[in-house]
Amino acid sequence: MADHNIAxxxxxxxxxxxLRMVESLVKRSLSTSQLSDNSNMTIAGALKHLxxxxxAGIVCKRKDGRTVTYSLSKGAFESIVKxxxxxxxxxxxxxxxxxxxxxxxxx
Amino acid sequence: xxxxxxxxxxxxxxxxxxxxxxxxxxxxKLGSWFFPDNCTLVAAEIENRxxxxxxxxxxxxxxxxxxxxxxxxIAEPPHRLRFxxxxxxxxxxxxxxxxxxxIADAKDGSLLHITHSEIVQAxxxxxxxxxxxxxxxxxPMAR
Numbered sequence: 001m002a003d004h005n006i007a008x009x010x011x012x013x014x015x016x017x018x019l020r021m022v023e024s025l026v027k028r029s030l031s032t033s034q035l036s037d038n039s040n041m042t043i044a045g046a047l048k049h050l051x052x053x054x055x056a057g058i059v060c061k062r063k064d065g066r067t068v069t070y071s072l073s074k075g076a077f078e079s080i081v082k083x084x085x086x087x088x089x090x091x092x093x094x095x096x097x098x099x100x101x102x103x104x105x106x107x
Numbered sequence: 108x109x110x111x112x113x114x115x116x117x118x119x120x121x122x123x124x125x126x127x128x129x130x131x132x133x134x135x136k137l138g139s140w141f142f143p144d145n146c147t148l149v150a151a152e153i154e155n156r157x158x159x160x161x162x163x164x165x166x167x168x169x170x171x172x173x174x175x176x177x178x179x180x181i182a183e184p185p186h187r188l189r190f191x192x193x194x195x196x197x198x199x200x201x202x203x204x205x206x207x208x209x210i211a212d213a214k215d216g217s218l219l220h221i222t223h224s225e226i227v228q229a230x231x232x233x234x235x236x237x238x239x240x241x242x243x244x245x246x247p248m249a250r
Contacts, residue, residue: 013202087204087223088114090143095118095219098130098140102122 012056017041018049022072025059029071113224121216128185128210146173153190155182161190161206171196177203186210192223 012018017039024030024038036046050070053059060073120127130136132155142148142165149164161177177191188208194201202225209220 084114088116091114091116091221091223093143094141095116097142099118099120101139102120102130106121 012052012058015049015052018053021046021049021053022058025070025072029062029069032068032070035070113222116219116221118219119213119216120219124185124210124212124217127217127219128188131188131208132182132184153188154179155184157182161192177206 036043059070062069134152137151141151145168147166151163159179163175165173174195179190181189192204207222211218
């Protein structure tokens with residue numbers, strides 16, 4: 001997953017419904033209607049959450065005729081587990097810049 | 108595997124704690140450094156009072172808006188700031204996290220110590236725990 005999606009990952013997993021969706025996808029791929037049934041939501045509601053997970057690179061979808069199936073993407077494990085790495089990158093890159101700004105102001 | 112991780116950073120700076128503190132609470136100064144590479148900062152503010160607000164608005168390389176908001180819990184110039192931090196993007200909120208900033212006097216300036224950790228709520232924790240055990244099984248497959 002690209003670095004610049006930092007916020008997307010945080011937001012994607014900061015929600016109980018989306019965490020539950022990810023849990024259910026660990027076992028097997030599921031269709032949109034299975035996912036919406038599991039979480040007691042309308043298809044439209046489920047799709048909204050799935051879109052967030054998809055944009056964060058956590059799930060990917062496949063179309064089989066009229067059925068859309070979601071599964072965990074290959075990079076999901078790393079995206080999820082390493083969220084602190086992304087927040088750390090925010091601090092590290094910002095603090096490097098702070099050093100540069102302070103050094104420049106001293107000259 | 109711990110349920111939540113903590114970021115812990117210590118760095119020294121060749122300016123006084125009073126000056127370094129200004130780089131956090133003066134919005135113009137904060138705006139000069141407080142953003143990751145490949146992002147554009149629109150505005151950033153950490154109010155210098157308990158109950159004040161933390162706010163940062165950025166655009167990532169794709170032009171997606173990212174907003175971080177929170178509340179200042181402790182402001183003790185020039186040594187201490189504590190504020191909550193929650194990311195919002197695309198209409199969704201991330202989990203609430205907590206930032207602690209400590210600035211100590213050092214021989215040649217200041218020592219900055221930042222910790223950033225998750226505020227783990229019971230419901231969220233139960234889910235993360237269940238889901239991490241599931242991910243352990245997934246781990247070898249997903250790589």
